[in-house]
């Protein structure tokens with residue numbers, strides 16, 4: 001799968017405000033600052049298509065990007081940023097859950113995890129919610145450029161085996177770096193496969 005065109009198509013707070021074209025959607029979620037917007041830019045080979053920031057809490061709405069005039073990449077607000085108010089966190093959670101529960105076009109949700117960290121309680125809570133809601137998802141470890149090969153392998157192995165305490169098998173797992181472009185081809189190939197199903 002090659003991305004030849006990527007166009008920002010709008011921001012929405014509620015599903016009834018999202019673009020009216022009914023096309024397959026692939027969305028990205030994870031804790032604030034995990035690298036969702038950066039990964040979307042990496043997949044599209046662009047720098048500032050999705051807005052990124054070194055400060056958590058940058059993406060506040062559901063952002064649709066029309067790809068190759070045929071499908072959407074969807075950038076979602078992050079969860080779990082401790083420094084925002086409870087009300088603001090609840091507001092972002094509602095935006096994300098409204099999108100996830102009511103988007104008939106959603107084909108796959110990529111759940112991003114920081115490859116340097118142990119699994120966080122909030123990630124497990126979110127993954128459990130997804131399982132209950134029957135939303136199809138894959139796992140994406142981000143920022144793999146920030147760890148040496150050995151440490152990276154150990155951390156990913158540790159997190160994967162912890163997840164297997166909850167699940168019989170792992171969903172598809174991707175290892176990425178938005179900075180170095182690692183994993184982008186794997187994700188694009190996977191999207192291509194899902195689009196031809």
Ligand SMILES: Nc1nc2c(ncn2[C@@H]2O[C@H](COP(=O)(O)OP(=O)(O)OP(=O)(O)O)[C@@H](O)[C@H]2O)c(=O)[nH]1
Pocket residue numbers: 030031032033034035036037038039051052053054055056057058059060076077078079142143144145146176177178179180
């Ligand atoms: N080294 C490195 N830094 C990354 C990578 N991906 C993202 N970052 C950095 O991490 C920070 C957060 O990236 P974003 O893409 O804005 O994260 P986000 O998940 O969209 O964050 P919110 O919108 O706030 O939820 C930025 O400073 C990025 O430059 C990566 O693969 N490697």
Ligand SMILES: [Mg+2]
Pocket residue numbers: 036037038051052058059075076078
């Ligand atoms: Mg973002």
